[in-house]
Amino acid sequence: MRKWVYLFTEGNADMRELLGGKGANLAEMTNLGLPVPQGFTITTEACTQYYEDGREINDEIFGQIMEYIDKLQEITGKKFGDRENPLLVSVRSGARASMPGMMDTILNLGLNETVVHTLAEKSNNPRWAWDCYRRFIQMYSDVVMEVGKKYFEQLIDKMKSKKGVTQDVDLDAEDLKELANQFKEEYKSKIGEEFPTDPKDQLMGAIKAVFRSWDNPRANVYRRDNDIPYSWGTAVNVQSMAFGNMGDDCGTGVAFTRNPATGEKGLFGEFLTNAQGEDVVAGVRTPMKISEMEEKFPEAFSQFSDVCRTLEEHYRDMQDMEFTVEHGKLYMLQTR
Template sequence: MTGVYSFDHDHDGPARELGHLLGGKGAGLAEMTGALGLNVPPGFTITVPVCCEYLRTGWPTSLDAEIRAHIARLERAMGRQLGDPNDPLLVAVRSGAPVSMPGMLDTVLNLGLNDDTVLGLARRSGDDRFAWDSYRRFLTMFATTVMGLDEEALEPGTAGATPEQLRGQVHALRETIGELAGRPVPADPFQQLREAIEAVFRSWGSPRARAYRDRESIDESMGTGCNIQAMVFGNRGENSGTGVVFTRNPSTGEALPYGDYLPRAQGEDVVAGNTRTLPITHLAEHQPDAYTELMSTLRRLELHYRDVCDVEFTVEDGRLWLLQTRVGKRGAVAAVRIAVDMADDDAIALTPEEVLSRVPEPVRARARAEVAAEVLAPGTGSSLFATGLGASPGLVSGRVVLTAEDALCADEDVILVRTSTSPEDVAGMSASVGILTTRGGLVSHAAVVARDWGIPAVVGADRLAVTGDEIRSQDGLVVRAGEIITVDGGSGCVWIGEVRTAVADATSAVTERLPHLLRIEQWAGRREVSPA
């Protein structure tokens, strides 16, 4: 059996059911390409069993030939060649495990750039700044992801405003990488590709991936797929951008698209949490035609999967491209509302049995607790510290810790406060009762992981700054490590001090605010009394 499949391969069945073979991302790409005919950049998937073989015995002897054959096919489809100094094909190398592990596994974008191909990219695009910015991004990502260098040690700084500044940054970056790694980033695109694929496979065993699997009870032997896909560029001029969007709100369940968009950027800028993103509705102003097409596509995906979908997309020169879809993770309250609303949607029509399978009793219990927390209010002695984006509902109090290590060492409830979180922080996030970041949007790493784990989180509280062992607001308020704060992941409010219950009857409040839950309980009761 082959270990590599193109996205348009006919699997004689729904590709979305082949996550065990293609990984979740590969299955989604194949489903969007084949079953739905969506605008997906072409590419191919190296299967999960190949990763498992690599981790057991090393690089499979037949893999090089298979990859070269698929690259040749991709070159024909795109009309460009990998390594061509005049009109280079560039590719993205992305992981994709059978189960979603957001941000835990590795990615390399803009692969195929070197000192020659960057000139060809500049000529063909007519945009020197775009070409050198892409090269800067590639070198940084390859050095950190593949060569294992610390990004802070590279001192990449803010991207230069002019092509000349970016060119200087690239030359300085190449020298720094060579000094720190003892070798340069390889110029040969096929060598780049092999090393990037190996890095994706190795990332399955990274400490952050292990910590996430421990929390989620994911099988250690599962492995990941690896997807090689023609690059499309959200950083290519003013009419380009990138975003991540859910077909419905994964925190509240509201039937409106929910996500972030960033003009003139690449996907990692959105999820890393280091950049201030814009609400997805900004795309309607920035690129109205692309927005209209995206909204139509979101509905098609939701009807096809009969579930909420999480979609990554890029707009390149006004054209919409779909880069990923998967069934979206959601909070407990959202799970309740979405399941009932999809039962009422004639085009989806979930059965009561399907609703109960999606919202079992542990999820319903968590939803009750989350709604009860929504109707709490700050007690006397607490004062508003800041507001941000409510990314994961729930209201909790805890002592401030500023590093993942401090969260792991704490013996009481703590709230992890960071400028932004990264996959390296997951163990500390797991040990915290709440999360607060000063940067990032609704689909940043902190937001996605917190929602998945039911940890209340506020992100993008940009009037706060973390300095040394304290958090300082623009209004002059200061909270130090070890002091108590409260975060409300529903409203986005952060208070100094502890918040106490201010509602006498939380049960009636839950029923009033989440009537969907009562309907599910009725269905569950009927199933319990029905004959075997």
């Protein structure tokens, strides 16, 4: 039987063709002993097979994905849909070469009404739980079901003006709970069915969306212009979540180990407190320079500096990284 899925502990940097750039680097960082939230990669071959099978995930691949969910649950001590310690994951695409037009990230997958209440209670932080849920509904609707972002952004703007605030972070738990429900209504009116509640259904929907994005018009034009073969396929990375949006001792950032313009050594990048990944890129709020992170998160910053040194010495090249700080602890999400 062919191996279609690899834990991060089973891969390395030389497996780009099979695991894609992102998956190979996550495996390599794991091998280096860096703080990487654990997960697994579904191979580029599984993507090719999906197309050969008429855009279906066959039973063998499905079976291996389910097996690896079990393995991830063992590693993390968390379970999908659990009332005690629920597992939440991110789903990202990762081809061999970085490509525009590929599927955007989905964060906080595994959330439903039961899990959101568990998280609110366990963390003593209902605002965070509902913020994760409304983000997930928004991303899943947009990325998997192709309900346009704008519908959700209009609902957020409406809520902000109703509350007389300008920033998303100024909305409280009740506002976000109401938004989550409005988002689900929006989903139902556009799709004609309820928003999926079973984490495994959510995951399979997201995986298929990554595979589908390999064949979308933008990706096809880019490949044609850059001589990237259609047969390469894309991998899918499923990674346990680290949360940058749990409060002011959390955050998320992107950084280079050198100045990308001059090659001068030193950390260059941006960091946002109490935020999730897409906030930095989307320009929802103005981020701080990476140097300011040192004052706010001295421990995570010194750990981050060590990680940067390790990565640059290991790859012998400038690195472009994404990371999250959860309650002062650093997690590496990507390097390239």
